[in-house]
Amino acid sequence: MSPRHDPATAAELSRIGLFGSLPGAVLGRIAGELAREEHGPGEAIDAEERFVVLLRGMANGGGRMLRPGDTAGPGGGSLRTITPVTVATCDRATYEQHVLPQVGS
Numbered sequence: 142m143s144p145r146h147d148p149a150t151a152a153e154l155s156r157i158g159l160f161g162s163l164p165g166a167v168l169g170r171i172a173g174e175l176a177r178e179e180h181g182p183g184e185a186i187d188a189e190e191r192f193v194v195l196l197r198g199m200a201n202g203g204g205r206m207l208r209p210g211d212t213a214g215p216g217g218g219s220l221r222t223i224t225p226v227t228v229a230t231c232d233r234a235t236y237e238q239h240v241l242p243q244v245g246s
Contacts (some may be wrong), residue, residue: 143162143212144237147176147177148172148173148175148176149172149175149176149177149194149196149229150164150172150177151168151169151171152170153172153177153196153229154171154172154175154229155168155172156166156169156209156210157194157196157209157210159184159194159210159212159244160244161205163243170239171239171243172229173235174203174231174235174239174240175194175229175230175231175235175240176229176230176231177196177227177228177229178228178229179225179226179227180205180222180225180226180228181222181225181226182224183220183222184210184221184222184224185220185221185222186200186202186219186220186221186222186230186234187214187216187219188202188203188213188214188215188216188217188218188219188220189213189214189216189217189218189219190210190214190232190233191214191215191230191231191233191236192213192214192215192227192230192231192232192233192235192236192240193212193213193214193217193220193228194210194212194228194229194230195207195208195209195210195211195212195213195226195228195232196209196226196227196229197209197217197223197225197226197227198222198224198226198227198237199222199223199224199226200220200221200222200226201220201223202217202218202219202221202225203217203218203219206223207220209217214233214236215233215236221231226233229232
């Protein structure tokens, strides 16, 4: 299954602890910068140069099990999906410019 790319939504991000306390307008801006992707079981997701938020499903990466709400990258190596997953993702530059200033490190 190849990834499908759609924008993430503010509603999806508001359910993630990292973003939960942000005002709606800020969530909307961040959501507009994150691509929503779907991956099948056993697929690799690059988290080395990208920021990845797991919205649905389970994956392994960095020696840990990731569940909805967990994040990886940039610099997180590769994730391997266990179940079908939905992620919100962006490249390192977008993360550093739009996400990191809102959520801290």
